[in-house]
Amino acid sequence: MVRDVGALCAAAVVVGLSFGAIATAAGLPLSQIVVMSAFVYAGGAQFLAVGLVSAGGTALAIILAGLLLNARHLPFGLAIGNETLGEARWRRIIGSHILTDESVAFALAQDDPARRRRAYWLTGAALYITWNISSTLGAIAGSALGDPDRYGIDAAFPAALLALTLPSLKDKVSVRVAIGGAAVALVATPFLPAGLPVLLALLGLAFALPVPSRKKAK
Amino acid sequence: MSWIAIIVLGVGTYALRFAGPVLRSRITVSPAVGRYLTLAAIALLAALIGTAALLNGTEFVGIARPAGVAVGAVLAWRKLPFVVVVVAAALTAALLRLAGIQ
Structure with a gap:
């Protein structure tokens, strides 16, 4: 498990360096980059915010767009619950903050509750530390590595999430829900602001509803 | 900001x-x-x-990234280690781009 999380962190370093460098180029001071990585801690929303700043977006636009993109964290939290975070108050307070797509996927890929908790905390903590250090470094030193796409990092993240989600696709219902959800999001993306299409994927749950059995035609 | x-x-x-x-x-x-x-x-x-x-945003991203993800998907399906899946996906996309295929 440690090796798997390490692979994810290696990919996150490249993205973090790139975020720091791009944010600096967009005119953000180091203090804002550090605070954003520590307290917002959401790669997608942070890139989106910097993009909006460059495009002259208002504070309200940045807030609304970022929250819409991060809204998926609520259903993710509902799915993992305190059983995965741990019951202690500090675990719930800190554990919530390190909720990411990857920590949720890593947790859901495990079979028993103890492994699930370990996977969640290991992934969450390691990615949090990695993201904060690498984005700060990128802001100070720039990213000598350049565009993460050059190294195929943009393919590494969806592939990683896919590898982590596959074990959860145990039966026909979950496969139908997954395919339905992805299809809804893909179709909706050209028409809706970022974040909403992924939320609409919840409509994929309709595929989990009991199907009335048809009588055979004679 | x-x-x-x-x-x-x-x-x-x-x-x-x-x-x-x-x-x-x-x-x-x-x-x-x-x-x-x-x-x-x-x-x-x-x-x-x-x-x-x-x-990429609202547009099709090109060949390299989906090809990388597809290679990763096959390896994950064949139950190869997670590290292999991630590295193979990145490597496939990177090599395709190096070859001029976006």
């Missing part, structure tokens, strides 16, 4: 992350409902995978 934007975005994002586990502890979740909550997470993850693999 205004500090207000960063602070409100930070507080709002934390609230979204905190709300899920709290809500779940306040309600009685039957095994059937628990299963739907897990299925909801699967639907969201699948949507993230699909859009991240195929789209």
